[in-house]
Amino acid sequence: MFKDLSRINKDAKSLYYGIKDFIWSIDSKHDDLEELIMYIKDFGENLFANSDVQFFVNPDLDRTPVKLPYYWSRHLLLIFKEAMTNIFKHSKASRVDFDFDLKNNKLKIRISDNGVGFCIDTINRKNGLSNMTKRAFSIGGTLMITSDQGTQIVFEALLVQK
Secondary structure, X not given: OHHHHHHHHHHHHHHHHHHHHHHHHHOHHHHEHHHHHHHHHHHHHHHHOOOOOEEEEEEEOOOOOOEOOOXXXXXXXXXXXXXXXXXXXXXXXXXXXXXXXXXXXXXXXXEEEOOOOOOHHHOOOOHHHHHHHHXXXXXXXXXXXXXXXXXXXXXXXXXXXX
């Protein structure tokens, strides 16, 4: 019975956070890049708070507000929540750096860790990595994943302001 209750609790939390993220992402005021950074930063700080992982966020942005194209917030949020969750569960890292860079309308978001890395050929379940790549592509970006000594995930896209 405890096993069933634990599963129900886990499913309920997953549903709650999924709905919370969806509602957050469809609110047009959250299409602001700084809003997205704050939301992802809060997620990372909460995720790594009770672990041995140091989490650093380094935004290299000027103070001009940047409005993201429609639906980018949702896809970027889900890409980097997946990345942080994978780091938390599998990397054995002690440090995570999360960098945001915007120059000449080119947005670059990078998350890297100093963990054990992985070999893509030996991963049994690749759905998360595949979905991250598809999400980046769906909003006109690219996602590069490298893993050797630690892992680095880099999203890049050109921001076209309307």
